Amino acid sequence: MLEMFNAKSVAVIGASETKGKIGYDLMKSLLNYYKGKIVPINPKGGEVMGLTAYKSIKEHGPVDLAVIVIPSHLIPTTVEECGETGIKNIVVISAGFKEVDQEGARLENQLVEICKEYNIKLVGPNCLGVMDTYNNMNASFSSDIAHKGKISFMTQSGAIMAAILDYADKKNIGFSRIVSLGNKAVINENDCMKDFMEDENTEVITAYLEGIVDGPGFIDACRRASQKKPVLVIKSGTTSKGSEAVSSHTGTIAGSDSAYEAAFSQCGIIRVNSLDEMMDYSSALALSPLPNGKKIAIITNAGGPAIMTTDAAIKAGLEMAELTTETKARLNEGLPDTASVKNPVDVLGDASPERYAFTLETVLEDPNVDGVIYLVTPQSVTEPEGIAQVAIDHTKKTEKPILCSFFGGTRFEGAEKLLAAEQVPNYLYPKRAVKSMKTLSDYTLIRKQEYPKSPEFDADKNLVKNIIEDAREKGKHTLGLESLDILKAYGIPTVGTAITTNLEETVKAAEKIGYPLVMKIVSPQISHKSDVGGIKLNLTSAEEVKVAYEDMMMNIPLKEPEADLEGVQLQKMLTGGTEVIIGMVQDPTFGSMLMFGLGGIYVEVLEDVNFAIAPVNEMEAKDMIRKIRTHELLEGVRGAKPKDVDSIVDIILRISQLVTDFPEINEFEINPLMVFDEGDGALAVDMRLMLKEGDKSDLLQSSPRSTSLKTKC
Amino acid sequence: MLEMFNAKSVAVIGASETKGKIGYDLMKSLLNYYKGKIVPINPKGGEVMGLTAYKSIKEHGPVDLAVIVIPSHLIPTTVEECGETGIKNIVVISAGFKEVDQEGARLENQLVEICKEYNIKLVGPNCLGVMDTYNNMNASFSSDIAHKGKISFMTQSGAIMAAILDYADKKNIGFSRIVSLGNKAVINENDCMKDFMEDENTEVITAYLEGIVDGPGFIDACRRASQKKPVLVIKSGTTSKGSEAVSSHTGTIAGSDSAYEAAFSQCGIIRVNSLDEMMDYSSALALSPLPNGKKIAIITNAGGPAIMTTDAAIKAGLEMAELTTETKARLNEGLPDTASVKNPVDVLGDASPERYAFTLETVLEDPNVDGVIYLVTPQSVTEPEGIAQVAIDHTKKTEKPILCSFFGGTRFEGAEKLLAAEQVPNYLYPKRAVKSMKTLSDYTLIRKQEYPKSPEFDADKNLVKNIIEDAREKGKHTLGLESLDILKAYGIPTVGTAITTNLEETVKAAEKIGYPLVMKIVSPQISHKSDVGGIKLNLTSAEEVKVAYEDMMMNIPLKEPEADLEGVQLQKMLTGGTEVIIGMVQDPTFGSMLMFGLGGIYVEVLEDVNFAIAPVNEMEAKDMIRKIRTHELLEGVRGAKPKDVDSIVDIILRISQLVTDFPEINEFEINPLMVFDEGDGALAVDMRLMLKEGDKSDLLQSSPRSTSLKTKC
CATH class of the missing domain: 3.40.50.261 (Succinyl-CoA synthetase domains)
Structure with a gap:
């Protein structure tokens, strides 16, 4: 709960009798409606609008809420004084912080530090203020207080607060609490979400957001809130695509909005795209x-x-x-x-x-x-x-x-x-x-809606840790087929595969994997393997494997004399499966985001995929699969048998755990995962894993989210 | 042009001084604004609202417009009298026609006949009336005339006229002409479209329609109108799917709205889905x-x-x-x-x-x-x-x-x-x-936008006519592969195919078609041919054909002793093509509607198809292909070569001509058409054609549309 909304006394630091100054507007806003004690603070002392003014907050002593409207460079000192006086709730209306320049950002960081020290809840800076209609408190420089009502609203745009208030006045739409979030230096959307959820006068929570400070915390807060009250969110700035270089299909398809879309649907948010929808729906929800x-x-x-x-x-x-x-x-x-x-x-x-x-x-x-x-x-x-x-x-x-x-x-x-x-x-x-x-x-x-825990699988974390450490030591950031053991460590079935460097090894490996087999040349210089006879399909015996191997080693050098032939890759030849992709990218706001889609053109041309923020539970994994447009293809269409969707669900859950356990994985993709008929399982055929280009010391430091989200709420 | 809007004299047949009667409201509506002559007609004679009333229209003589508000059973006689008096423009406001019962429908038919005889333009019956703000004429029972403006509006719902007028009054939105279409017995949306196009005070044409009387005429009228003025149409009743039994993919996918969607986009209509959009957009178009x-x-x-x-x-x-x-x-x-x-x-x-x-x-x-x-x-x-x-x-x-x-x-x-x-x-x-x-x-x-003519191909119409006549005589309504000659007659390349009934014929046909071949058993009792060995792939010589034939004739009877083996079908075996579908269904409003889509799951699962009303021109055929979601697959994706899209365009145009020449074709589908790499053409592999279950006399009576739409406009 944010105690500031129930303040019985409010100090206005920077109160003024000069029309046109914010300190004047703010005094007016309070005086018009507020029934608690109003304390003007002005270095000159005297009186402001008939009330005794104090030269500093220290001179007066503690109040429930201090609203600060003085120039930004004076604010850190003032907030510190508030802290020393024992004030726990502050709204900083003044601008001039990180939204303007480096110096402003420095000031803002100072504020954050001071608030931490004194445990101060601070709204702003650079905001329009806050309102609580049931406390008759208009601590904002909007001149009129909203009508009393059941909707609470937080907004990252002061102008939208002004517009909505004016519109709501005309339409007689009422509010409980309103917060202009400003720069969100201390108090952010998650704090407001929790406050609105608890506020007994609030029946509908609405928000206009341009970004989210703590994605996992937001998901958690919204899951709790949306089970009690509807949560309507406008997230603006949705049309830009992420510009970071990416190297997987998952990364190519995932725009910055995919993560918001996924997260919102995973935590019960009713996403609206415009203010008319927000006002329409929130009125219905508040009144019906x-x-x-x-x-x-x-x-x-x-x-x-x-x-x-x-x-x-x-x-x-x-x-x-x-x-x-x-x-x-x-x-x-x-x-x-x-x-x-x-x-x-x-x-x-x-x-x-x-x-x-x-x-x-x-x-x-x-x-x-x-x-x-x-x-x-x-x-x-x-x-x-x-x-x-x-x-x-x-x-x-x-x-x-x-x-x-x-x-x-x-x-x-x-x-x-x-x-x-x-x-x-x-x-x-x-x-x-x-x-x-x-x-x-x-x-x-x-x-x-319930949000059950994600399952916990036994996994050989040390094996994965070793593979990753080993790769880092070698300066290698992209792992491929050679690292299928990572999947095995998490119980994900993989196709029989071996990379071998001489004939003897190759035949031995072939006997171990079983037939039929596919053999592919391994050479960094050869990208179109089939053009040089570097792919041999359907090898059914040790003899055929031998012939194929010798053929490659003899004939490829004639065509590609410059190529280093590092060896061959053997893989069990699969028939009858359907290709799907399971991927993951890191979203800057929400962390690991999983993707599911059918393989090949479905992902490349149709972009027919679904996203979900990890960790996912079973229901969410099922939803990822069920909600692709071409879902029917997995159910069995044109006389085909249904595919083993349960296996896909199981593998998504395991991948979810893997990427949650290892936040140093930046991108990940199993492509393809071959899915067989119902009951026959699925096999990962290839994978690609990109590590964050970071310090080794990141290793195995799980993100806080991985646990916080697993608590049932 | 509809002369009624410029009427200098209006008779109100059924004028009344009794409040609550429509004849009273209507007199009021006119008297409030109209500057022309108002002639009340009332069997009692005397005066109505200070104006001399005549006992019948005959007693008074001709006027420019007669508005009729008397009970429905009296209306045919009255309209006849109007005709005899030389009146050419009538609005029948009274209800009680085909919207109520059989007797009403009979009355309405009488009206239509009388109007034909006297060349009368009649709006209604069962409508709210008409307005022309520039003539200050409110011949409706809406009490207030609209503000003067640049929008004209026709509506099949009187209530929507009332609502829009009331809304527009509040928002100061102006109109030029308004028509409540009612039952559209004589004057329909096409007449109004032409009138609004010509009216110099109209700059934006808007319409609320629930159905369209003459689809091809509507397309023609809108193409002309939309090149001069924007045309915005709400077509309501869009969510119901056609319930007629259908037997092709095309028929299954095409809902009743597909044809409207296609037709509207082919004739420059701006389709809007709600009245708020209509008012928003028409205001912008009228004022900007x-x-x-x-x-x-x-x-x-x-x-x-x-x-x-x-x-x-x-x-x-x-x-x-x-x-x-x-x-x-x-x-x-x-x-x-x-x-x-x-x-x-x-x-x-x-x-x-x-x-x-x-x-x-x-x-x-x-x-x-x-x-x-x-x-x-x-x-x-x-x-x-x-x-x-x-x-x-x-x-x-x-x-x-x-x-x-x-x-x-x-x-x-x-x-x-x-x-x-x-x-x-x-x-x-x-x-x-x-x-x-x-x-x-x-x-x-x-x-x-221009609307060029469809191309005219040389075609052997007589051949097609003979095939169809022959089928009809045999009581056969569905034609399949055996009728590929229909495609050949229209210059559409087809895969080499033969149906043969003995070994000698089979070998001869095989030699003629060329290898490799596919052989399939022809038997009405066998639906899963491959289960009984009834499909042989990749036959590369006469000898293999012989072996395959003898194998089928010997072994299939052992598995399916009850099946009649009518012969075998030979078909050239194709490799490397992409399957597409070109189809056609009859739409009750717009006639032959073509469909294009990729074959297999793209049509069955994704319903990724486009429709267009025939005949189409080259640009429209290209649009049908270009606008499928999976269009990239034809452009060459994942390293594949681009497909021969020009061939598809050509074949769509030929099918368009075929179905326009033979309106007795009720459904049609080439499925699949195999499309090869650019420059390598396309081949129809199978077709299905359903005839209308009608009289033989329909044959070769082309629909009027087939010519009317070909004129450039």
Whole structure:
């Protein structure tokens, strides 16, 4: 919890009587609403706006919250004084920190250090301030406090706070707490997430974020929060692709947004892409009960808009409720002959408030109906206020959501005001009511979501550690097929493989792996092996292996005299499997991110892959597989047998553990993993592993995330 | 042109002084605004609202437009009287026709016949009426006439007309002509499309449609219209899939919406999915000049909203303009140090109207900028009206579009009113300004679109006619491989194939086709040929053919004693090609619809196909291929050579001609067409053709469309 929101006394450090100064605006903002003690601090002392001003915070002594609006270079000293005075909560509104230059960054680091020393919770710097409507506290330089309501909002953009407040004022949308995060030097989105989750006045958590300070911590906080309250997040800056050099398919496909998309869906965040969606959905979530399912009924006084609304509902993923025979009979009895009693229920253009009331009541009682879209168009005899009142009355009585769409303009102004005043969600366009209903039903599912622990496999960590250390010592950062033992150490089945350097070894290895075999030349200078006769397929005996080996060693030098022939690679020849890829890249925010996709053109052309932040649990691993577009190919299509998806799930979980255990792995890919028919397992055929170009001392220092995320929450 | 909009005299048949009657509302609607002559017709005669009423239209004589509001059963006689009196334009508002029952449908047919006889243009029945704001004519029972403006609107839903009028009134959006289409007994969307295209007061054409009476005519009308004015269409009822039984992949995949999607894109329609989009885009199109390209600049007084707007722009398919060095230098000089002079140009939170003006002017002069998004958030010192006035002033001077987003609420009410009054497009949410800008730039391209004729190939139509007649006589509706001659008749290369019934024939045919060959057993009882040894691959000589034939005839009867062995099918064995499908289904609205996709799982699992209404021209055929998601596979991926796309284009064009020449073909599919490397052509390997289950007399009666669409327009 952030105690600052409950502050009973607030000091304004930099309070001023000079109009145009932030210290003036801020005093005004507080004086207008706040019922606690306001303490102006000004080096001149005297009075500010009729209140005794103190020359320094030390002169006054502790307060619950200090808001600082003085020039940035003075701030570290002031924060230190606050610390010495015992103040634990500070908001720094002033700009001039890391957002401007190196010197600012230095100042900001000083702030962070001082806050650590004194255990100070500091919002900002470079922000608009904070609000708590239930404490009547507007410690921001937005002149008006928000209306009281159930939504809390944190924002990384002060301008968006200003815009949303102005918009919400017009639409009568209420808030509980608002935080302008600023530079997030100390308090960040994770702290606010935890605070909003605990705040009893908050029922919906919303956020506008441009970046996230601590990805794993954010996932953890959101998983906890979203089980209690809906969490809606706008993450902006989504269109840029990561520009870092990458050397795997996984790295090529993963844009910076893939990790956000994966993380958000793994922790129950409702991601929204624009402020209109955020306001639409958060209003519905704040004001409406949750539907039990996604079966909706539409009540309408006109056919055309009902068709469009039905289209929109189906597209959004809602279902049209099948009304019971009883409901239809009752509607038939009570409505005119030409009315339609199938869903959408068309109560006709001349529908009175009474007819709407009868219909709404009847439809709400239908057990097949999870929620109602209440559609009204301005026909010549329509009584907008009366029909609005019907929605208001029923909203108070029912446990199902009623979302209105009064779809008109001038004639509906009165009805709109009435619905806003009575806190019934209303949307100009039916499509927006539909999408809000879909969000309600999505949240019904999110709320039930559990986040079980990832399984723990026995693994030979020391073996992996040795392989990695050995590679580092040799200055080698990319490991390939020769390191399949890494997979074996984590219990991942690999195809029989050997790299050999003479004939005797080769034959021995062939006998050990078993037939049929593929032999490939190993030579750093030869990239198109088949062009020089460097690939021999389907070798079925020791004799054939011998012939193949001798052929290569004799004939390849004739074609490629410059090439070093280091040996040959033998591999069991596989038939009948389906190629898939399991990969991992490091995301700067969320850490190890896994990827799954079908191999070959599916990944290269279709980019038909899914991502998830590691460590994943079984459900998440299954989701990664289930949610590719070409998932049917694994289920068995065109008469083919279903593939062994369980094996893929198991291998994803093992890879998840591997990359979590070894954060020094920067990129990783099994490509291909051959998956056989159900029950027949899967085999890793090739792998590629890139190490971070770092100090050896990183080795085996697991990231804190690997444990923090495994606790069930 | 529909003359009714220019009517200088209007008779109201069914005029009434009784409040609550439509004949009363209608008289009021006219009297409020109309400057022409109003003639009330009422069987009682006397006066209606101070005007002399006539007992019948005959008693009065001709008028330019008659609006009929009497009960439906009286209407045919009345329309006949109108015809006899020489009236050419009628609006029937009354309901009670085909929308209610059989008797109503009979009445409506009578209307159609009478209108044909007297050459009457009739709007309705069962509609809200028509408006022409420039003629001050409100011949509808909407009480208020729309504001004058540049948008014309036709709608198949009266309720949507009512809602849009009410909304537009509030937002000060103006219209030229409005038509409530009703049952479309005589005048339909095609007539209105032509009228709106010609109307000099109309600059944007909008339509809400639930169905289209004459698909080919609609395509033709829209191609012509969209080259002159933007055409925005909502087609509702899009989520239902065609339920007719179908027997090809093409038929399975093609939903009822595929044809609309294809047709709309082939004739320059801007398809919109909701009324908010329609109002947003049509306002921009009505009020703004078109941009030359899609490079936009964003001017903003806040960073966060600018990031979101940039995201939205990139997602929408716009590009961020690269400002010239000169522009940046000028901005650097005129703006505060901390302002950002890269696009988005951030003029900072304290930006005055003057600063906005300087920036807007500078950015508009940049040759790299095609249009400007003018973003304003309510910061503490922001002067909304002044900043709005800057946009207004520059809109009058520039030839580039400026779309505003005043993104706030209460504080922006004045600015919003000012922008609306001065007809500058303004959007609450930046995303909607962005999408409107994208629509402007889309229309820039549509306007330049040409629709060249489809090519005409020499084809042996008689051969095809004979094959089809022959099949029909035998009661056969599905033709397969045995009818590959149909393809040959249209110059489509087919794989060498023969069906033979004895050994001698088989060997002879094999020699003729050439080796290697595939042999398959032909037996109606055997569906899994390979299970019984009924497929022999890679036959390379007459001897192997003989052995294979004898093996099948001896051994298959042992496994399938009940099966009739009708013979064998020989086919040239192909290697190295890529499988594609070219198909066709009949759409009830638009006629022959072609489909293209890659074969196998691409069509079955990914449904990665494109549709186009036949006949197609070369550009459209290329688009069908280019727009599949997996198009890269034809370009050559993973080191493969590019495929012979020109051959596919050629074959699509020939199929287009075939299905246009023979409208009795109900479904058609070449599956697979094997496409080889560039320059090596393509071969049809199998086909399936289903005939309509109709009368023989249909044969060779080409649809009217096949010619009408070929005229260049």
